[in-house]
Amino acid sequence: MLRANAISSTGYQPVNSNHGLVAHATLYGMIAPTFALLAVFCLIPFLWAFSTSMYSVEIGADPTFVGLANYHEYLHDPTTLISFRNMFFLTSFAVLVTVIVPLTIAKMIFSLSSQRASYWYRVLFLAPVVVPSVATQLVWKSLIYGDNGVVNSFLTTVGLGSWTHAWLSSPSTTLWAVAFVGFPFASGINVLIYYAGLTSISDSVHEAAWLDGATGLRKFLRIDVPLVLSQIKLLTILVIIYGIQGFEGILVLTRGGPGFKSMVPGLWMYFNAFSFQKMGYACAVGVVLFILILALTILNLKYFRSSEDVQEKK
Amino acid sequence: MKFHPKHLILIAILALAAWALFPPSDKPTEASPLKSQLDKKPVKYVLRMAPGVYLPGLQPASAPKPLEALTHVAREYEKFFPDTRIEFANVPSSMREWLVTQLSSAQAPDIFNVNVEDVWQDTQKGWYLPLDDFFDQPNPFVPDNKHWNDIFKYQAITQGKRAPDGHMYCLTYDMVETGIFYNKDLFKKLNLKVPSNFDEFIEIEKALKKSGHVPMTIDPEMLADWAVDLMFDQLYYPIAPLTDLNKDPKRAMYLANYLDWDEIIYLHRKGFFTAHDPRWVDLFRILHDWRQYMAQDIVNLNPNEPFFSQQAGMIWAASELVQRLARDPNLGFDWGVFYLPPLTKNQSRYASGRPMCVIGGSAMQYCVSNSAISDTHDVKTSERLRRVIGFLQFLTAPKNVDAVVNEPIFFLPNVIGVEPHAELKPFDEFLHRPYTSTKWYFTFDLKFDEIMRRMIPLYMDDGMTQDEFIDVMDRAITAAADNITARKKIDFSEFDRIWEQRADLRKKYEGLPDAAR
Numbered sequence: 001m002l003r004a005n006a007i008s009s010t011g012y013q014p015v016n017s018n019h020g021l022v023a024h025a026t027l028y029g030m031i032a033p034t035f036a037l038l039a040v041f042c043l044i045p046f047l048w049a050f051s052t053s054m055y056s057v058e059i060g061a062d063p064t065f066v067g068l069a070n071y072h073e074y075l076h077d078p079t080t081l082i083s084f085r086n087m088f089f090l091t092s093f094a095v096l097v098t099v100i101v102p103l104t105i106a107k108m109i110f111s112l113s114s115q116r117a118s119y120w121y122r123v124l125f126l127a128p129v130v131v132p133s134v135a136t137q138l139v140w141k142s143l144i145y146g147d148n149g150v151v152n153s154f155l156t157t158v159g160l161g162s163w164t165h166a167w168l169s170s171p172s173t174t175l176w177a178v179a180f181v182g183f184p185f186a187s188g189i190n191v192l193i194y195y196a197g198l199t200s201i202s203d204s205v206h207e208a209a210w211l212d213g214a215t216g217l218r219k220f221l222r223i224d225v226p227l228v229l230s231q232i233k234l235l236t237i238l239v240i241i242y243g244i245q246g247f248e249g250i251l252v253l254t255r256g257g258p259g260f261k262s263m264v265p266g267l268w269m270y271f272n273a274f275s276f277q278k279m280g281y282a283c284a285v286g287v288v289l290f291i292l293i294l295a296l297t298i299l300n301l302k303y304f305r306s307s308e309d310v311q312e313k314k
Numbered sequence: 315m316k317f318h319p320k321h322l323i324l325i326a327i328l329a330l331a332a333w334a335l336f337p338p339s340d341k342p343t344e345a346s347p348l349k350s351q352l353d354k355k356p357v358k359y360v361l362r363m364a365p366g367v368y369l370p371g372l373q374p375a376s377a378p379k380p381l382e383a384l385t386h387v388a389r390e391y392e393k394f395f396p397d398t399r400i401e402f403a404n405v406p407s408s409m410r411e412w413l414v415t416q417l418s419s420a421q422a423p424d425i426f427n428v429n430v431e432d433v434w435q436d437t438q439k440g441w442y443l444p445l446d447d448f449f450d451q452p453n454p455f456v457p458d459n460k461h462w463n464d465i466f467k468y469q470a471i472t473q474g475k476r477a478p479d480g481h482m483y484c485l486t487y488d489m490v491e492t493g494i495f496y497n498k499d500l501f502k503k504l505n506l507k508v509p510s511n512f513d514e515f516i517e518i519e520k521a522l523k524k525s526g527h528v529p530m531t532i533d534p535e536m537l538a539d540w541a542v543d544l545m546f547d548q549l550y551y552p553i554a555p556l557t558d559l560n561k562d563p564k565r566a567m568y569l570a571n572y573l574d575w576d577e578i579i580y581l582h583r584k585g586f587f588t589a590h591d592p593r594w595v596d597l598f599r600i601l602h603d604w605r606q607y608m609a610q611d612i613v614n615l616n617p618n619e620p621f622f623s624q625q626a627g628m629i630w631a632a633s634e635l636v637q638r639l640a641r642d643p644n645l646g647f648d649w650g651v652f653y654l655p656p657l658t659k660n661q662s663r664y665a666s667g668r669p670m671c672v673i674g675g676s677a678m679q680y681c682v683s684n685s686a687i688s689d690t691h692d693v694k695t696s697e698r699l700r701r702v703i704g705f706l707q708f709l710t711a712p713k714n715v716d717a718v719v720n721e722p723i724f725f726l727p728n729v730i731g732v733e734p735h736a737e738l739k740p741f742d743e744f745l746h747r748p749y750t751s752t753k754w755y756f757t758f759d760l761k762f763d764e765i766m767r768r769m770i771p772l773y774m775d776d777g778m779t780q781d782e783f784i785d786v787m788d789r790a791i792t793a794a795a796d797n798i799t800a801r802k803k804i805d806f807s808e809f810d811r812i813w814e815q816r817a818d819l820r821k822k823y824e825g826l827p828d829a830a831r
Binding site: 141166169 | 410411414415417418436439441610611612613614615759760761764768769771772773775776777778786789801
């Protein structure tokens with residue numbers, strides 16, 4: 001709801017909140033359809049999932065109320081521990097590379113003296129965004145990790161034929177192989193987000209840093225990084241959310257195998273819902289993931305400083 | 315606005331993009347389902363069929379043209395019933411998920427191919443119609459026929475497809491079986507002969523490996539399906555008089571000694587299929603020992619490629635492979651096929667030594683869904699159902715079976731008087747063997763299948779120890795058993811009585827779990 005005091009801070013006259021509802025009826029009317037659609041397609045299914053998680057639901061059969069039995073079963077499911085371990089590994093790895101690699105590239109582009117070169121580098125880094133992620137996964141699966149793929153062919157060419165491997169189907173390498181899909185992790189969108197952050201740093205800050213003798217890596221770590229913390233925070237939250245919810249990449253690459261060596265909770269939720277017809281159980285997995293994402297997002301917002309916090313402190 | 319060369323480039327790019335959006339002309343052939351569905355005329359009954367491998371328009375490997383026989387059969391049928399049109403539908407690769415959603419909303423095709431063991435899981439939901447009464451009646455499209463049932467060639471296999479509830483839910487249209495396809499030229503070069511037992515088979519694999527070839531390739535899913543069932547039968551067949559608790563005369567023709575889910579659950583509770591069951595432990599040890607003679611990457615490898623490129627000496631595959639082997643002009647080698655030979659005492663002291671059983675049988679299993687009675691929702695009064703059954707009867711007339719089944723070289727016709735392709739004759743011999751003691755992969759729920767399908771390759775690739783694997787399987791069986799016991803409301807009291815009666819019999823057999831004694 002629009003808040004009267006928030007409006008007042010912008011310089012408008014304070015208005016009574018009840019009055020505001022009437023006064024801004026047109027605005028509320030305009031957002032109502034959006035809210036209604038949001039409720040129908042997002043909020044109601046979300047609440048339905050909570051309720052369904054308390055039932056044993058098999059497609060084509062009557063649902064039975066089972067209380068917390070689905071949660072209890074998930075707690076004892078042989079896949080739970082390994083899938084959460086995999087999810088934390090893959091998400092941590094993704095956060096790490098998302099923070100470091102695109103930021104480094106953005107800084108390098110930002111530091112180019114030629115505006116034209118800077119523009120073309122941004123275009124080049126952004127161009128692969130048009131390739132669907134599933135196509136990328138399939139390319140990695142067959143052309144890069146395949147028996148005669150890039151990795152194995154390279155190893156054979158340089159005389160390391162004994163190192164060739166079934167990278168995605170070997171229990172010892174599958175998780176690292178999944179994590180390295182997308183190497184060198186120079187996602188165009190992330191580069192652009194960081195680039196935007198770097199361009200928003202005032203020239204006076206750069207000049208002051210130069211006068212104080214802060215250049216090169218020192219300036220990058222002490223000046224640039226703190227001032228793009230908002231971007232880092234945003235990307236970290238997005239990567240964590242995707243890392244916990246996402247599973248389509250693993251579905252394409254390994255289906256969570258061999259065994260459950262690359263299983264993640266989201267994929268197990270999918271299998272239970274649509275393969276095993278255990279909709280209630282799948283909803284319980286979904287609710288657990290929701291609580292986890294909510295908790296991590298709150299922690300991130302509460303304890304992760306943004307660039308505004310840094311500037312306010314200074 | 316001033317025209318600049320840049321604009322020309324931009325317009326050219328846009329024109330190219332627009333051109334790329336238009337697909338090439340896709341003129342439907344006479345046979346394609348698209349063509350038949352485009353020529354729509356107003357009719358009272360539009361019947362939908364998902365015919366599996368015989369879908370018109372599909373082009374089998376090395377075939378000169380797409381399949382079209384089923385379209386012609388459908389058009390002939392429509393001449394008998396001008397108020398009816400047959401349409402053909404393809405189903406997505408993840409068929410099971412698709413089917414469940416379609417069936418639950420009564421939107422499934424009237425007729426579709428599905429593994430009937432999957433049907434058995436859901437018979438209590440009313441999604442599938444029992445066909446027993448129709449099979450007892452004459453087929454009007456077959457002269458002098460008194461019972462539709464009588465026209466089927468492989469009677470034992472056909473009748474063996476009855477569900478545990480005693481009803482028949484599918485029409486067994488044709489037959490499939492597996493075999494070990496081998497490169498005859500390579501065998502000749504290495505002086506290898508078709509093996510008569512598993513010891514000889516392993517020697518062949520050793521020789522192939524030594525010569526730098528991959529001895530054998532197989533789809534990893536088939537290890538969980540075929541290999542487990544065949545080895546299981548080899549080790550458990552001798553104790554079948556003890557373990558076969560449920561004698562079903564209707565199914566005994568083909569499924570003699572077959573263990574259904576209720577029997578497996580009961581035996582599991584008695585310690586079978588656990589770490590305390592030496593036969594069970596031996597079964598998976600044998601599979602693990604066999605792994606060294608397969609391709610490096612069994613999970614992601616297309617098993618056909620090494621065989622066709624002559625890198626692999628053998629491939630364990632189903633009879634569909636004959637299509638490419640028989641029709642590929644660039645094959646470059648002579649091929650043969652034999653059946654997996656029996657285990658010997660060298661593999662396990664419990665090996666029966668009897669020939670390996672078969673695990674194939676029915677290929678296309680056409681079931682009728684609840685969509686077929688969508689006009690009246692009553693089997694007795696539904697005219698639509700009569701049209702559906704009529705089409706199935708027409709489809710099984712010998713002339714039509716010959717046209718449809720023998721169009722590709724995939725499977726063997728299951729109707730008397732229709733001969734298979736000569737290249738498929740060896741499979742006819744295989745199909746006269748006894749059927750497996752059970753089908754683990756199709757016994758329990760889909761979660762159990764998924765666990766089994768995943769864990770076997772992992773265990774075979776040393777991703778877990780044998781003890782860990784047996785423990786995972788034990789827990790998976792327990793969970794699946796609890797699930798199916800609740801869903802099917804199984805009563806084990808009769809088995810308790812039979813088990814008590816067999817106390818003396820148990821003393822005869824060695825290697826039983828302690829709990830079973």
